[in-house]
Amino acid sequence: MFYSNIKISMDNCIFCKIIKGEIPSKKIYEDEDVLAFYDAAPQSPIHFLVIPKRHIKNIMELELSDQNLAGNLLVRAQKLSIELGCGEKGARFVINCKEYGGQTVDHLHVHVLGGRSFGWPPG
Ligand code: AMP
Numbered sequence: 431m432f433y434s435n436i437k438i439s440m441d442n443c444i445f446c447k448i449i450k451g452e453i454p455s456k457k458i459y460e461d462e463d464v465l466a467f468y469d470a471a472p473q474s475p476i477h478f479l480v481i482p483k484r485h486i487k488n489i490m491e492l493e494l495s496d497q498n499l500a501g502n503l504l505v506r507a508q509k510l511s512i513e514l515g516c517g518e519k520g521a522r523f524v525i526n527c528k529e530y531g532g533q534t535v536d537h538l539h540v541h542v543l544g545g546r547s548f549g550w551p552p553g
Contacts, residue, residue: 440485445537449483458514463499464506475545476514476521480507486538488527507540516544 440446447453448467455467458478469477480503486492492500504523511521521544526533 439487439536443485443537444535445479445481445539446485449481459506459510464502466506466510469541474522474543474548476511476516477541477543478510478514480510480540480542482538487536488531488533488538489525490527491538503538503540507542511542511544514544516542519547520544522548 444453448455449465455470457465457467459466459480463483464480465483466478466480469479482499482503484499486496507523511517511523521542524541524543525531525539526541
């Protein structure tokens with residue numbers, strides 16, 4: 431039951447389809463574990479997503495055994511943000527989670543938003 435639920439969510443997951451090439455994306459970076467691509471509805475001049483290739487629903491699903499993967503996601507987000515010109519002025523790195531976090535796609539992703547300033551606290 432548990433495994434069939436995972437399969438159902440992967441089959442319907444937009445980001446898994448992007449990973450498999452079934453949905454087009456503007457790819458920025460790819461390796462064995464991680465994919466980065468531009469957000470389809472950018473909220474800033476630079477807005478891209480960094481995702482694990484393995485289907486993980488959200489940050490609450492990470493295990494201690496995922497430490498390397500979680501580190502890869504974060505460091506890759508940082509490296510790409512610098513490559514895309516955010517190094518000097520910085521950027522907003524965001525991980526939304528579930529309903530209260532405003533997550534709309536149930537596949538873990540790091541948003542990187544650059545090219546403008548953001549306020550705090552969030553609304
Ligand atoms: P979140 O609300 O944190 O779950 O963010 C999901 C993000 O995925 C939103 O910023 C969407 O604009 C973005 N998104 C949804 N579908 C696509 C897609 N096919 N290609 C690129 N970005 C997408």
